Amino acid sequence: xxxxxxxxxxxxxxxxxxxxxxxxxxxxxxxxxxxxxxxxxxxxxxxxxxxxxxxxxxxxxxxxxxxxxxxxxxxxxxxxxxxxxxxxxxxxxxxxxxxxxxxxxxxxxxxxxxxxxxxxxxxxxxxxxxxxxxxxxxxxxxxxxxxxxxxxxxxxxxxxxxxxxxxxxxxxxxxxxxxxxxxxxxxxxxxxxxxxxxxxxxxxxxxxxxxxxxxxxxxxxxxxxxxxxxxxxxxxxxxxxxxxxxxxxxxxxxxxxxxxxxxxxxxxxxxxxxxxxxxxxxxxxxxxxxxxxxxxxxxxxxxxxxxxxxxxxxxxxx
Amino acid sequence: xxxxxxxxxxxxxxxxxxxxxxxxxxxxxxxxxxxxxxxxxxxxxxxxxxxxxxxxxxxxxxxxxxxxxxxxxxxxxx
Numbered sequence: 490x491x492x493x494x495x496x497x498x499x500x501x502x503x504x505x506x507x508x509x510x511x512x513x514x515x516x517x518x519x520x521x522x523x524x525x526x527x528x529x530x531x532x533x534x535x536x537x538x539x540x541x542x543x544x545x546x547x548x549x550x551x552x553x554x555x556x557x558x559x560x561x562x563x564x565x566x567x568x569x570x571x572x573x574x575x576x577x578x579x580x581x582x583x584x585x586x587x588x589x590x591x592x593x594x595x596x597x598x599x600x601x602x603x604x605x606x607x608x609x610x611x612x613x614x615x616x617x618x619x620x621x622x623x624x625x626x627x628x629x630x631x632x633x634x635x636x637x638x639x640x641x642x643x644x645x646x647x648x649x650x651x652x653x654x655x656x657x658x659x660x661x662x663x664x665x666x667x668x669x670x671x672x673x674x675x676x677x678x679x680x681x682x683x684x685x686x687x688x689x690x691x692x693x694x695x696x697x698x699x700x701x702x703x704x705x706x707x708x709x710x711x712x713x714x715x716x717x718x719x720x721x722x723x724x725x726x727x728x729x730x731x732x733x734x735x736x737x738x739x740x741x742x743x744x745x746x747x748x749x750x751x752x753x754x755x756x757x758x759x760x761x762x763x764x765x766x767x768x769x770x771x772x773x774x775x776x777x778x779x780x781x782x783x784x785x786x787x788x789x790x791x792x793x794x795x796x797x798x799x800x801x802x803x804x805x806x807x
Numbered sequence: 808x809x810x811x812x813x814x815x816x817x818x819x820x821x822x823x824x825x826x827x828x829x830x831x832x833x834x835x836x837x838x839x840x841x842x843x844x845x846x847x848x849x850x851x852x853x854x855x856x857x858x859x860x861x862x863x864x865x866x867x868x869x870x871x872x873x874x875x876x877x878x879x880x881x882x883x884x885x
Contacts, residue, residue: 547856548855548856548870549855549869575856575870577817577819577856577870580812580815580817580855580856580870582815582846583815583846583849583854583855583856583857584847584855584856585851586850587850587853587854587855590850590853627821654846654847655847656850657850657851677871685882688816776814778846779846
């Protein structure tokens with residue numbers, strides 16, 4: 490798909506700049522130009538498409554579908570809707586309470602709340618552009634599984650009293666969709682895409698830059714030997730590192746791509762990405778206003794454990 | 808007329824409040840503007856995505872950052 494870009498950036502580096510094809514600088518620079526342009530094109534395209542599609546699935550609609558469903562069906566639906574509805578961690582509270590108001594069980598609500606950030610457009614776009622559609626699909630499926638199982642566990646623990654705010658149940662939930670013109674949706678999706686892109690492009694540049702350096706200058710056995718790519722504790726380090734990160738993760742993934750070519754394991758990379766989006770510190774602080782510390786700790790503990798399992802599983806089978 | 812901005816302090820909520828102030832200033836009408844931070848009050852409007860815009864007790868939009876022009880049109884329509 491990107492052969493044209495490969496030869497174009499090759500021509501630029503080797504013919505226009507006159508660098509030698511075998512030299513470390515030439516290889517590094519070729520990689521940098523190619524990877525940056527490729528990632529930027531895919532990021533813009535994928536985030537735009539995902540945002541546009543999501544504008545057709547507002548969360549109010551999802552709530553209507555989920556409420557009143559049988560327990561397991563509820564969990565599965567909640568996890569799936571988490572991926573396809575638009576989500577911003579800044580409205581996690583009204584969303585959370587809105588679900589409870591509609592008498593959706595706490596566990597099902599958590600299935601949604603866990604799956605929603607995992608379906609982050611930036612992460613999906615980066616996984617698609619760096620690791621291909623198979624890994625991206627695997628990521629989404631595993632994310633759904635974690636959301637469903639974690640929600641089931643939280644539901645079984647009967648933690649309803651750990652919600653610190655009184656929820657008034659509403660009898661009739663209804664939803665009337667507002668008809669938006671396609672142009673309107675397209676414009677909003679584009680504005681959103683540009684907004685996100687501005688937040689992450691510098692990190693991507695930095696990540697690809699360091700990646701290009703490693704690509705050109707550092708031999709593969711150095712990474713496996715010294716960076717501990719396949720050490721048993723690597724997924725744990727990845728999950729812990731992922732918790733305080735967000736935008737800067739966009740820069741780490743291109744780096745992980747190079748590292749995985751040179752011996753770091755993919756399960757570790759997936760664990761890291763999931764921890765970045767699903768266990769976010771800012772979101773925990775927001776939820777602290779309506780949930781007890783105990784419930785938030787249980788939530789983080791269960792999801793963190795699930796992510797770790799995924800890391801080890803994929804390190805073992807991929 | 809009374810315009811309420813519902814939001815728990817995200818950057819979009821502040822941006823919407825600014826846009827409302829500008830739109831009201833442009834309209835030259837007397838409009839009471841209130842920023843609602845209280846979660847309980849926000850829930851009473853049954854809003855699930857913030858920021859939301861409420862005009863005279865009626866939810867006009869949720870989860871969207873409206874432009875100054877769009878808000879001005881809404882004020883005019885009232």
